[in-house]
Amino acid sequence: MKISLFRPLRAEVLAVCLSLLLVLFFNIPFWQRLYGIVSPLDAHGVKMLGLAFVLVTAFFSLLLQLLVWPKIGKPLLTALLLTTAGVSYFMSQYGVLIDMNMVRNAMQTDGAEVRDLLTVKMVLTVLLLGGLPSLWLWKTPVLYRPPLRELGVRVVALLVSAGVLVAVAMVGYQDFASLFRNNRELRFALTPTNYLQATSSYIKRVTAKPAVLQKVGEDASRTAPWPAGSKPRVLVIVVGETARADHFSLNGYPRQTNPQLARIPGLINYPDTWSCGTETAISVPCMFSALPREKFDADEAKHRENLLDILQRTGIQVAWRDNNSGCKEVCNRVPTEMVFGDKNPAFCADGECFDDILLDGLPQRLKALKGDAVIVLHQKGSHGPAYYKRDPKAYERFTPVCRTSELQKCSRQDIINGFDNTILYTDAILAKTIAALQAEPAVAGGMIYLSDHGESLGENNMYLHATPYLVAPDAQKHIPMVAWFSPAWQQAAGMQQACLQQGSKQRYSQDNLFHSVLGLMGVKTALYEAPLDMFATCRRPG
Numbered sequence: 237m238k239i240s241l242f243r244p245l246r247a248e249v250l251a252v253c254l255s256l257l258l259v260l261f262f263n264i265p266f267w268q269r270l271y272g273i274v275s276p277l278d279a280h281g282v283k284m285l286g287l288a289f290v291l292v293t294a295f296f297s298l299l300l301q302l303l304v305w306p307k308i309g310k311p312l313l314t315a316l317l318l319t320t321a322g323v324s325y326f327m328s329q330y331g332v333l334i335d336m337n338m339v340r341n342a343m344q345t346d347g348a349e350v351r352d353l354l355t356v357k358m359v360l361t362v363l364l365l366g367g368l369p370s371l372w373l374w375k376t377p378v379l380y381r382p383p384l385r386e387l388g389v390r391v392v393a394l395l396v397s398a399g400v401l402v403a404v405a406m407v408g409y410q411d412f413a414s415l416f417r418n419n420r421e422l423r424f425a426l427t428p429t430n431y432l433q434a435t436s437s438y439i440k441r442v443t444a445k446p447a448v449l450q451k452v453g454e455d456a457s458r459t460a461p462w463p464a465g466s467k468p469r470v471l472v473i474v475v476g477e478t479a480r481a482d483h484f485s486l487n488g489y490p491r492q493t494n495p496q497l498a499r500i501p502g503l504i505n506y507p508d509t510w511s512c513g514t515e516t517a518i519s520v521p522c523m524f525s526a527l528p529r530e531k532f533d534a535d536e537a538k539h540r541e542n543l544l545d546i547l548q549r550t551g552i553q554v555a556w557r558d559n560n561s562g563c564k565e566v567c568n569r570v571p572t573e574m575v576f577g578d579k580n581p582a583f584c585a586d587g588e589c590f591d592d593i594l595l596d597g598l599p600q601r602l603k604a605l606k607g608d609a610v611i612v613l614h615q616k617g618s619h620g621p622a623y624y625k626r627d628p629k630a631y632e633r634f635t636p637v638c639r640t641s642e643l644q645k646c647s648r649q650d651i652i653n654g655f656d657n658t659i660l661y662t663d664a665i666l667a668k669t670i671a672a673l674q675a676e677p678a679v680a681g682g683m684i685y686l687s688d689h690g691e692s693l694g695e696n697n698m699y700l701h702a703t704p705y706l707v708a709p710d711a712q713k714h715i716p717m718v719a720w721f722s723p724a725w726q727q728a729a730g731m732q733q734a735c736l737q738q739g740s741k742q743r744y745s746q747d748n749l750f751h752s753v754l755g756l757m758g759v760k761t762a763l764y765e766a767p768l769d770m771f772a773t774c775r776r777p778g
């Protein structure tokens with residue numbers, strides 16, 4: 237008999253073959269993680285790896301037995317192979333896990349971010365890992381029996397897969413129970429189930445019946461105004477992107493990444509500040525929400541008013557200017573300028589803009605203001621993996637710099653160099669923001685800067701962010717925060733600089749922003765909690 241690679245296969249055999257293929261070649265990140273957990277490899281470790289192998293193969297076989305049918309089988313399996321190859325590449329390249337938030341991220345990302353991630357290596361991997369098996373699949377004739385008989389055989393195949401699954405689960409129950417309890421991230425590393433499950437929960441969430449906007453802080457009003465004759469107060473909130481607290485020289489980083497902020501008199505640095513999430517889509521809505529991190533839900537937040545709605549309701553002018561990829565629904569009801577796709581050659585190239593575009597026109601805007609205002613500037617900051625694209629040439633002080641999105645191609649130091657240059661640039665942006673406020677004599681200016689989350693830069697071979705919060709390293713959660721208030725603001729509010737400096741050493745989180753801004757802007761509402769207001773104890777009681 238002639239043995240051929242493309243010999244005809246029964247459908248149920250094809251399902252098992254493809255399951256083995258997925259387990260062995262598409263799940264290297266999963267096996268690496270599992271190996272890391274069970275090593276050093278003793279007899280128990282070998283048993284765990286062996287049982288896991290049978291368990292996962294039986295599980296995939298159970299799923300694939302459901303897909304192999306005449307006409308639809310091959311297209312479905314091809315789509316599965318190609319997508320899974322892409323996801324597998326992404327996981328091994330960046331050490332990331334795939335959960336619903338990662339899918340949300342992917343759906344909300346903009347064209348430029350996608351271009352950063354699409355590399356030649358990715359295309360090649362998808363073609364090799366997904367394309368070759370697809371080719372084999374199309375050249376292999378699949379033998380189907382008459383419909384009823386085929387159905388019967390498939391039910392048996394399903395029962396066998398399920399039986400093996402249950403048997404292995406029972407043999408290794410104790411071990412697997414503690415393994416998965418202590419390492420919940422493992423299921424986010426197993427593909428294709430990770431992204432299939434995450435996508436289905438994401439679709440369920442976004443197609444849920446449209447919720448009515450939940451009003452928040454309807455009782456809000458302005459409290460006692462500043463002394464007669466005071467200038468209007470203008471607070472600029474700079475929402476950072478992917479900046480790490482421990483890469484700010486203000487926080488003791490040995491490289492001088494904050495040369496300009498360090499020279500600003502009265503700047504207040506908060507070295508112990510923590511994010512609400514590990515990704516933009518959670519942290520940004522969370523920091524503007526009245527809810528603390530423990531009670532915050534990103535999907536509910538979409539239909540819930542936030543700090544900006546409350547400020548606007550009391551007559552404060554609110555504006556949001558965005559060089560990121562949008563405001564994650566936070567700015568839906570306030571005046572907004574999305575400048576990230578701008579073509580202004582002074583700041584932008586290849587569809588992306590440097591953060592200087594956020595400051596374009598700021599002096600004129602400050603001059604035109606009538607009354608108190610809160611302006612939010614949403615940075616592109618240190619968004620990876622293409623750190624080298626974030627800062628103009630003049631800020632490329634730490635070299636050599638990794639010049640590709642394929643971080644694995646670069647040394648860790650070159651990646652860190654690229655990242656540190658983005659911090660140096662953010663330092664300049666913040667200093668320019670303060671300078672613009674100082675330059676406008678008609679307003680009392682203040683600025684608060686905080687990053688949305690941090691970034692892994694190769695610690696434990698982990699890169700980027702969006703790791704599930706519970707298991708995320710501090711690098712993704714410890715964020716920089718600074719504040720500055722003009723002498724006019726401090727005088728009018730009766731704020732004591734020494735007190736502000738003293739209070740800055742406490743532990744803070746993004747939960748503090750909501751209450752601190754209400755306090756600063758003199759807004760009274762039952763939602764306000766003075767203990768969460770970072771400035772309350774340093775201010776003349778109002």
Ligand SMILES: [Zn+2]
Pocket residue numbers: 477478515516517688689
């Ligand atoms: Zn972010």
